[in-house]
Structures are given as C-alpha cells and as structure tokens.
Amino acid sequence: MELEELRPTWDEYFIMLAKLAAMRSTCLAFPVGAVIVKNKQVVATGYNGSPSGTAHCTAQGYCYPGLSSCAESKSLPSRAVHAEANAIAQAAKHGISTEGSSIYVTLEPCLSCLKLIISAGIHEVFFETGFNSGNSLLVRDSFIQDGLVTLKQIHISEAIAQKAATFLMNPTSVATPSLI
Ligand SMILES: [Zn+2]
Ligand SMILES: [Zn+2]
Numbered sequence: 475m476e477l478e479e480l481r482p483t484w485d486e487y488f489i490m491l492a493k494l495a496a497m498r499s500t501c502l503a504f505p506v507g508a509v510i511v512k513n514k515q516v517v518a519t520g521y522n523g524s525p526s527g528t529a530h531c532t533a534q535g536y537c538y539p540g541l542s543s544c545a546e547s548k549s550l551p552s553r554a555v556h557a558e559a560n561a562i563a564q565a566a567k568h569g570i571s572t573e574g575s576s577i578y579v580t581l582e583p584c585l586s587c588l589k590l591i592i593s594a595g596i597h598e599v600f601f602e603t604g605f606n607s608g609n610s611l612l613v614r615d616s617f618i619q620d621g622l623v624t625l626k627q628i629h630i631s632e633a634i635a636q637k638a639a640t641f642l643m644n645p646t647s648v649a650t651p652s653l654i
C-alpha cells in the first residue's frame with residue numbers, strides 16, 4: 475500500500491480527534507466527542523458529561539439514583555451537557571469565535587445542539603453515527619433546506635483505523651523500516 479493512502483484525510487483526522495475526546499466522556503448513556511474546526515485548525519473540543527463541578531455520572535455509577543443512564547428516562551432530562559454544547563461553551567469561555575467554523579462529532583447532533591450550532595455560526599456538521607428520526611428529522615431537514623447548515627456522515631477507513639490503533643498501542647515516533 476502506498477504510504478500516502480495511510481495518511482488520514484482532514485475529515486478522518488478531525489473525526490479521530492473527536493473520538494479521542496469522547497474517551498473523556500463522564501456520562502453513562504454513551505460517549506460522544508466533538509471538535510470545532512476553523513480553517514483546518516482545532517478551536518475547541520468537548521465531550522458529554524454533567525456540568526463542570528457536578529458529580530460525574532461515571533463516578534457516581536449512575537446518572538440519577540436508580541437510573542443507570544441519562545438515556546434511560548423519558549421524563550427526566552439528561553444531566554449531561556452534550557459534547558457539541560461543551561465545545562461551544564469552551565470556545566465562549568475562552569473568547570474564541572466559532573463564526574464560519576465546522577464541527578466534527580461522533581454522534582449526529584440532537585436538535586438542541588443543532589440549533590446551538592447554527593446560532594454559534596457553525597455551518598458544517600460532520601458526524602459518524604446517525605441520531606435523529608421522526609419529527610426531529612423533519613426539523614433538521616428544514617434547517618438544511620433553509621441553507622443554515624450542512625450535515626455529512628463520514629467514516630474512518632479501516633486502514634487508517636488500524637494505523638491509529640497501532641499508533642496508540644506502541645510508541646509512535648520510532649523509525650519504521652519502510653521509511654528508511
Ligand atoms: Zn449521565
Ligand atoms: Zn445534543
């Protein structure tokens with residue numbers, strides 16, 4: 475295989491960073507990571523979890539007492555700040571503009587996050603796993619039709635995923651025979 479093929483595309487690069495951010499998730503529902511990118515530069519990252527300073531779902535062993543996950547209850551709202559919201563909040567906290575940026579997320583944004591994304595001036599969403607269905611899909615598609623935002627599902631190629639695993643499992647910066 476040509477070495478160039480084993481170099482991640484920008485989309486693969488940023489979604490891999492989002493996957494790494496998801497590893498810091500503190501909610502038991504499922505891990506989600508987000509990376510806000512402007513001009514191919516990372517401006518903020520985020521992952522889902524309860525607000526800064528509150529007990530982490532993962533530390534408590536439950537989201538609400540008696541509820542194993544923030545996604546378990548139909549009536550109780552999630553305790554977690556979503557990854558996209560946390561990334562936007564991080565940018566706000568540090569005074570970094572998100573106007574005209576893109577966001578890479580491991581899960582398609584829920585409607586609340588998508589509205590926040592649009593209002594933050596983020597025009598492009600790249601996600602790995604789909605989320606919206608039913609009426610949420612209708613609202614999502616109306617935002618797309620109004621030209622407010624674009625959404626694109628992306629995946630990491632198997633060769634790149636394998637290379638990433640090798641990089642994580644071994645010291646990265648060592649000479650490989652094929653490069654000498
Ligand atoms: Zn939770
Ligand atoms: Zn959300």
